[in-house]
Amino acid sequence: TINAGDYIFYTDWAWTSFTVFSISQTLMLVVGATYYLTFTGVPGTATYYALIMTVYTWVAKGAWFALGYPYDFIVTPVWLPSAMLLDLAYWATKRNKHSLILFGGVLVGMSLPLFNMVNLITVADPLETAFKYPRPTLPPYMTPIEPQVGKFYNSPVALGAGAGAVLSVTMAALGVKLNTWTYR
16 A cells, blocks of 8 residues: 555655545545454454554565665554544444444544654654655756645645545445445
C-alpha cells in the first residue's frame, strides 16, 4: 500500500498527498478491523488486526530500506491507536454493531490523520534528507509548479479527519455487512 508517511516523496503536492493517504489508510483499517471485530465478537480484535498490519509494514519497509531507500522518509503507519478506539467503541456500547459503525467509524476517521501528523513530527527534516540523497536537477520546462492552496483549505489534518470521519462510517458499515449478508 501507499503509506500515509510517503507523502513526503510527493514534494509538490505533499499536503494533498498527506490528506489522501491518511483517508485511504483510515478506510483500509476500518473495513478490515470491523470485519474481524464483528466476526469474532471479541473487543480487542481490531487492535490485533492493526498489529498484524503494522508488523507486515515493518517487514515491507525493511525491504525498501535494504534496497537503499531513505528509511527516514517512510513512516510506519499509526493504525494501532485508532484500532484501540474502535475496540473501545465496541466494548463501551456492549457490542452494539450500529454503535460500532457510527461511533467507531467517526473515531477512527478523525483520529488517524491526527495520530499520523504526531508521528510525522518525529521524522527527519525532508530538506536534510534531500541533501543526503540528491537527485539530478530538472530542466526549467520540467520544473513543477507549486499548487496554490486555498485560504481555508490548508489544514491537511482537519481535511483528512473531516473526510475520514464521514467515509469511515460507510466503510465500517461495509466491514460489518461482510459478516451479515443474510440480514440476521
